[in-house]
Amino acid sequence: MLKATSRVKPEYIPPGWLHTPSTHGFKVLKVNDKGEVEAYNSMVRTNDSELRIFAHLANKLVNNPDATGTVRLFSERPVCVSCQGVVMQFKQMFKNIRIIVHSNDQIGISEFNRLSEL
DSSP: OOOOOSSOOGGGSOTTSOOOOOOTTOOOOEEOTTSOBTOTTOEEOTTOHHHHHHHHHHHHHTTOTTOOEEEEEEESSOOOHHHHHHHHHHHHHOTTEEEEEEESOOTTOHHHHHTSBO
16 A cells, blocks of 8 residues: 655655655646646645655556556545546556546546546
8 A cells, every 4th residue: 555645745754655756757737726727826736645656656667558457546635637637647658557536525526536437
């Protein structure tokens, strides 16, 4: 099991939790807490847990694009549009890996719900 947290700088992440400093080439967006891209109070989503997890997995699987398996992602909050993009980019790289996304609050990501089991 992989554990990651969002909005925490790598130097403050607890031992055993992911702090992948690389984005593995994933394109991330500048999104605010309302889900608006490039809007007031937007921040580049390089510290989000979803990016940390999928960048870590991509780094491990970089030489194995035909890898198979299932990734089950649980997020306490709705998955932002930037992280939705990271999930889709990972899926394009590793087509044989099934991705299942769950969150406590699905509000605001209805379009992603349609894609939540890939």
